[in-house]
Amino acid sequence: MARGVSPIHQRADYIETAPTGPAPHLHVVDPVPSHAQQKPRLSLDGVTVNFGARAVSAVQDVSLTIGAGEFVALLGPSGCGKSTLLNVMAGFCTPVQGRVLLDGEPLTGPSAKCGVVFQKHSLFPWMTALDNVAFGPRRLGLTNARQIAQDLLDIVGLAHVANEWPASLSGGMQQRVGIARALATRPPVLLMDEPFGALDAQTRSLMQEELLSIWDKLRPTVVFVTHDIEEAIFLADRVVVMQTYPGRIAREFAIDIPRPRSAEVLNDHAFIERRREITDVIRVEARKTFR
Amino acid sequence: MARGVSPIHQRADYIETAPTGPAPHLHVVDPVPSHAQQKPRLSLDGVTVNFGARAVSAVQDVSLTIGAGEFVALLGPSGCGKSTLLNVMAGFCTPVQGRVLLDGEPLTGPSAKCGVVFQKHSLFPWMTALDNVAFGPRRLGLTNARQIAQDLLDIVGLAHVANEWPASLSGGMQQRVGIARALATRPPVLLMDEPFGALDAQTRSLMQEELLSIWDKLRPTVVFVTHDIEEAIFLADRVVVMQTYPGRIAREFAIDIPRPRSAEVLNDHAFIERRREITDVIRVEARKTFR
Amino acid sequence: MTVALQSLRKFKGVAVAITLGAIGLSLFAGIWTWASAHLGNDVLLPSPLSVLSTYAELIADGSLAKDIGASIFRVFAGFSIASTIAVPLALVLAYSRILRGLVMPLIALIRPIPPIAWIPLAILWMGLGDPPSYFITSIAAFFPIFLNAFAGGTSLQQEHVNAARSLGAGPFALLTKVMLPSALPMIVTGLRIGLGQAWMAVVTAELIAAQSGLGYMIQISRLSLETSRVLVGMTVIGLLGAVMIGSLGVLERRFIVPWNYPR
Amino acid sequence: MTVALQSLRKFKGVAVAITLGAIGLSLFAGIWTWASAHLGNDVLLPSPLSVLSTYAELIADGSLAKDIGASIFRVFAGFSIASTIAVPLALVLAYSRILRGLVMPLIALIRPIPPIAWIPLAILWMGLGDPPSYFITSIAAFFPIFLNAFAGGTSLQQEHVNAARSLGAGPFALLTKVMLPSALPMIVTGLRIGLGQAWMAVVTAELIAAQSGLGYMIQISRLSLETSRVLVGMTVIGLLGAVMIGSLGVLERRFIVPWNYPR
Amino acid sequence: EDAKIRIGYPSGMNGQVPVVLEKAGIAQKHQLTAEFTGFQYGPPMMEGLVSGQLDAVVTSFLPPLTLSAKAPGSVKFVATLGQSSHALLVPKDSSAKSLIDLKSKKIGVSVGSESHLDLILALKDAKLDAKTDVELVNLQPNELPAALEKGLVDAALIRQPQVLRLEESLGAKKIQSWPFRFTSIVRTEYLNSNPDAVKRYVEALKDAVLYIATNPDQAATWFAESQRLDAAVVKKLESENPLYAAKSRDDIKIEIDDGFKKLLAERLAAAIDNGLVKSKIDPASLTQ
């Protein structure tokens, strides 16, 4: 019964079902070389977010520039404002100070340009897994929305539950459907909030490889929130470490481990070196906030 | 405002508030040397568990012997039966085949000898954090139950929320209260079901060190379920890897990394070697069941 | 094999439930028979048998069917009026803080007034015959429908709105694909409770100038001290009420909000 | 400072709510005044002012206080009877599958029978005076209390039982420290709804041989076409009902199940 | 030792005698420990009698006849308490002068009541068919005033004291009126076990009638209070009852005599003929 996941490079169909010319609704991603770009896709400038009457800002004076096709991991302890920052990038929440530019233009609200994978259950409970994934393509008026959804479910290893309601899927399965849903519109920017948080270690590492392989094909700009240090290093071109009370950027680390990366890199010297550095920074932060 | 955690060895009070003679209700733990013991505290013999009319057993023919004072980690993919096996050890669920011996006697039901930390929220929502922790000591008729509870909350870094309802604590805080509650009766056996699952990586690593330090003082027998390979290696004397459909033991690994262990061992050669071995076993299993 | 086993278990479960239910009802009928024999007064408490024969009589002369039909029509009329007003009103109030602040205190004050206390005004305002009885049944159905639909409207999760917007949903798709389905489970719950309340209120409604219906039948039979007819009326109300509520529950689980009841 | 800010916000929120509510009620009174002036018929719809003067009259001669007292007493009597029976019965049924199977179908059948349909039997069985009116109010309160307490009883989580047992709890501690508190939130919800239903049923109950109470007052005023007294009765019922339900809600949040409403 | 008796009375003018019986403390004088219960509607009172919660009630003809049809021999008439009236009222601006003018109009009436029987008989006299020539609308006594006021019916058959109230407040016009006779019945079981108490009860009723005749103001005040009515209205209506004209106790005849038995037999026959009472009853079984 168990189905393996066919790696994406064996699946020309996922690519080929997309329209060949630049469809009016689809945002075509520029073909970019394999590493971080200079041309900024997303830039934050002195962003501050407050919640209600709280004395401390959730996010304070954060500036960050992310190139097209870059893979950035956002790392930090619970409550440091990672989700809040991602919400700002997605246009769900307007900063009280500072501004956000997407492709050089000020962000005014959520758009189909940014695919979002949410931290908490955000699947529509009233749609089957398939309809959830097909939701985006249908909004874009694509006629093959169903086919696109089916293919994506196949990629995340969930073709067999296409017609189930979200409530009957496990937490990990739900999160994988959420990833498929975000990918379905092939957004140039992917904002992922602890997408693998509900997965067990094994499925998690498979999904990490799958994500890298998708990223390699489509080269979206990715902002990936996590609190797993190894995951951040394994996936990203750049790791941004946040600190808490108020939430701001503590340090950034460039990850120069060559791609493509496989599970083997976990034991590489460069990897362990990076991990040691980041762990040191983070332990200092964590000691302050453990309460 | 942030409070650090004082390591347990600076807290003679936690030990000293316990009665000096063997109190009638308290199960006194034999003083044992620092490593795994031959004398079995808990032994499973051919245990099989079925759920309802399911065709596949949740746990099939598992035999396992755990010495007094030993620290065993149970590792395996989601759904492989880790929680079920722990429930059997706790006496919450009776196997259809096989038997369970605790200190050489057949287990008939839950007892105060086994402290349990549950995977899902199991705090009593109608009691404050303090009363939750004091619940066990009060059942044993200890007059200083309140003090014991206060001290334990202090150890898990939650003294400041002693009078809050569980509903107003974050998931991670709730899980820490759950750990304190299980420790409060000082049970000779501690069964922990993914106790750090809801914690962020930083708090998690602090809690791991805290657990090791408590274990070092009291030397309970610990069965620790996790799906984090590093956590298992870091904590345990022995790692038992389970496989799925049906749930059974795939392999066992003795972890010979010397104690006391600190976060530094994560970068040790022996640690990385063990991780590579276990990862290999587990990836084979995971491939089978990823669906 | 597993499926067969499971459906066997399910079947066995249903059989056990039916058996137990039948035993329970028979016990009840037994106690009733004993009590009525003990009292020996058909006006006070007729035996189940004499109630059954009254059933046969009323079914044979067709009057029971007519009364049931009349009552059911009144219930559905009032229920439809109530839901047509309550659901949109609740959703509008759920989305407008100001309207909510204006209207909710009024609703809190009007809610505890029982349908029966509305009869005088209903007659004065709507006259006789069916309009006031629709008014009474719809007043009864209104509040559960309204309050549940309101809860449904306010329970919309910001995450779902965010997700839909970032997937390119416009205002229309947001309304029809997100807001409505998100409120639907609570709306349906409200409709189920409201239907039950309307059904209970029809007896009250038929105090007003009605010439048919189960409530009317009970009133008339009281005047002539035909207790066994009163009991026929009451048991029919119980039976039909249970069937109505039950079938709306099944509809709900199977067709209206199946996602809330996976498998 | 944060605390001060928060309580300021809270205070502002309450002030806004009160203002909006007052505006809403004034608007309502305005429409009412206009409508009654437009109709120009005090029997059909007296103006709010004339209702207020009737209030003054009935308060001055002490009859309103007496009627309110009589009705409240009936409500609490019926409510107490209902809760004394419903809560233990529901908990017992929640723990015994067999009893549940026996009794639940009966309850499903009896539930839809409205309080008013019980009047004939209530008199035949309980006689006159107050007992049948207690019966009517308790029938009305019984089902919400029972059904909620039952849900509370069945919602006990196995994990909580397991946790308690592994912490050394015996049967007594299990009952008092785990099972009861675990069912309590639902029980209290049931009590709140049941109190509302009992209050709504008191008008029905006072159709029986009562010579006092708000329901009696409404009936008597109908005979003499004193619509403004009818409206006094209805508005008092609305007001007191809202106050009762509201204060039980506050009690619930503050004292009975505070853990369900952290902060 | 005093005998216990539980007395029920309705909210119409026939309630005045029991109210005075209670307030003036007359029952005690006749060695009766009496309990009184007032009713807004007929049905609960008769249900109370059937279930043995009441021993005696003050009522009219039809309710005891209905009861006797269901439970033969269960009650006996023991006194006749004079009369008030009920009347067919039309709104102020109605052109109807008599029953004939109401042909093919709506008439509100409480089905199954004394009024219903009188209306049917009057329609027969006027050569109108109760089924085809007029539309009878069944309304509870509580609803009749509102229905007339709102013009929902063209005429309504209403009892005192509402007749007077509607004439005064709405200008409603009487186009025909009938005597509304008061009776008292007791449960046969009670009669058999307490024959003396019933005798004393009848004597007490006589004293109460005498009290009303001699103290009309006090009697009106008591009754008005109990029914939340205007005392002046009650006082005015007292004059409708010939019994209250009595000067001395000897003028008062309330016992069951042959004249009453004849009237009873006539009412019974009419009720059976017109389908208001469903089974045959021997009139002799209704009295001692």
Ligand SMILES: Nc1ncnc2c1ncn2[C@@H]1O[C@H](COP(=O)(O)OP(=O)(O)OP(=O)(O)O)[C@@H](O)[C@H]1O
């Ligand atoms: N809607 C809200 N209202 C008030 N405070 C909020 C809200 N959302 C977040 N916060 C607060 O803002 C801070 C940052 O929250 P955020 O969710 O961004 O943290 P995070 O880094 O994503 O944490 P986690 O790892 O637990 O997801 C926290 O202190 C949190 O309590």
Ligand SMILES: Nc1ncnc2c1ncn2[C@@H]1O[C@H](COP(=O)(O)OP(=O)(O)OP(=O)(O)O)[C@@H](O)[C@H]1O
């Ligand atoms: N109460 C139950 N009824 C039926 N099936 C159950 C029940 N509890 C567990 N199972 C099934 O038994 C198997 C083992 O479940 P278990 O919870 O022990 O897994 P686990 O290893 O703890 O998983 P996880 O890592 O997700 O906690 C699963 O297939 C699960 O669906």
Ligand SMILES: [Mg+2]
């Ligand atoms: Mg977050």
Ligand SMILES: [Mg+2]
């Ligand atoms: Mg588990």
